Amino acid sequence: MENLDWLLQGFEQAATPMNLLYACVGVLLGTAVGVLPGIGPAMTVALLLPITYNVSPSAAFIMFAGIYYGGMYGGSTTSILLNTPGESSSVITAIEGNKMAKAGRAAQALATAAIGSFVAGSIGTMLIVLFAPAVSKFAVTLGAPSYLAIMLLALVAVTAVLGTSKLRGCISLFLGLAIGLIGIDFLTGQPRATFGIPQLSDGIDIVVVAVAVFAVGEALWVAAHLRHRPAEVIPVGRPWMGKEDWKRSWKPWLRGTAYGFPFGALPAGGAELPTFLSYITEKKLAKNKDEFGKGAIEGVAGPEAANNASAAGTLVPMLSLGLPTNATAAVMLTAFVSYGIQPGPTLFEKEPLLIWTLIASLFIGNFLLLALNLPLAPLWAKLLRTPRPYLYAGILFFATLGAFAVNLQWLDLALLLVFGLVGLMMRRFGLPALPLIIGVILGPRIERQLRQSLQLGGGEWSSLFNEPVAIVVYVLIVLLLAVPLVMKLMHRPEIDPVHAIDEREKEPA
Secondary structure: OOOHHHHHHHHHOOOHHHHHHHHHHHHHHHHHHHHHHOHHHHHHHHHHOOOHHHOOOOOHHHHHHHHHHHHHHHHHHHHHHHHEEEEEEHHHHHHHHHHHHHOOOOOHHHHHHHHHHHHHHHHHHHHHHHHHHHHHHHHHHOOOHHHHHHHHHHHHHHHOOOOOOOOOHHHHHEEEEEEHEEEOOOOOOOOEOOOHHHHHHHHOOHHHHHHHHHHHHHHHHHHOOOOOOOOOOOOOOOOOOOOHHHHHHHHHHHHHHHHHHHHHOOOOOHHHHHHHHHHHHHHHHHHOOOOOOOOOHHHHHHHHHHHHHHHHHHHHHHHHOOOOHHHHHHHHHHHHHHHHOOHHHHHHHHHHHHHHHHHHHHHHHHHHHHHHHHOOHHHHHHHOOOOHHHHHHHHHHHHHHHHHHHHHHHHHHHHHHHHHHHHHHHHOOOOOHHHHHHHHHHHHHHOOOOOHHHHOOOOOOOHHHHHHHHHHHHHHHHHHHHHHHHHHHHHHOOOHHHHHHHHHHHHOO
């Protein structure tokens, strides 16, 4: 009851005209930068930090929250319309969303992304109010073996989206894992695969890889075939969801929320893993499995809900423990410190009005996100009618700008070109891009958790199984691997020996 009283006071503070203006600016700015490939909410918050020193902390954090939520939605827009993720967490959305757009259902894809973001963001923010202490306490209890098991579960599950050729999918996955190993060994401090280039010591940023493989690779592929095929005007459907779309979307929204919030609250959880697991789940549960890979609305609704629910979950460890789980949260923590506010367990006691104003602004920003972006769905969809030479020239420009903005170094531009050519070759030889991205994201995390687990266990492999959560996840991995094999053996058709001999006798000598 005390939390609800503070929340009402937070709404009173957040609903002032000036704070509402900051919320609107944050949502619009966040959506805009989310649309631009590579320029995400973390970079925007960082660029705005010097500007906000002259405003009150509550106004600054209200705007930052709007940028955060808006950036999550904006990243889905280019994934759907241009097959170019604005954020690494929007990579999954591009799989089905862009296929829907090319089939004339761009507006429906944008609508389910917007409404799913609203539903997940609202539920996730309410969970912050109700269960923040319990969730943060549970997150702290998980050790390295549990994190390792969860990430291995994701690698096992990636086989479900490797396409028709498992070999090509595994090649893409191991290529991503190899890219993820580039940088300084966190344990020994020795450089690995840096080729003597100091800028590679921190590894290759996932945004550069994702933008290169998707945006640059797509643009080069289109350029290579532009002379051979006339430019196609992609049809745009109705700017709203029909009854069937609602029926197929509401359950993925809820399941995506259930995935996203816990992973966002986990240290090193991130938004990439729950969006991927949501996509896998929807593909397994769908009645129309044949539509996946061709434009299934469930493949947009679930991952987008997981994306925004994860954004809400991220605030739990950030506010309760002073522990950021992604880049945007880390920059926001920097803003707290710059205002002389120390994040951590005592934050709710020392700055209750500020924190509850921030939480209330999440509800307001989430509503503004839906109210402002849903009517704009047809306008975003019209972007597909832009002539392809101009469209992809613009994509290359913003991809280059976004890659350079990550670290402000020339090497990222060279890497953008190199991985863009890799993306082109992957398109040429039919290698799926998603396993590569998953490998780059999870590779360093898996290595870190594995080595930490072995260090804590004195080098004993049994230390990987000393946590209940890890044991449960490993059981799930075994089931995922064993059940398909058992089902295949059970449904193998029996061959009649006599009939087989007869057939053999009929064959010409």
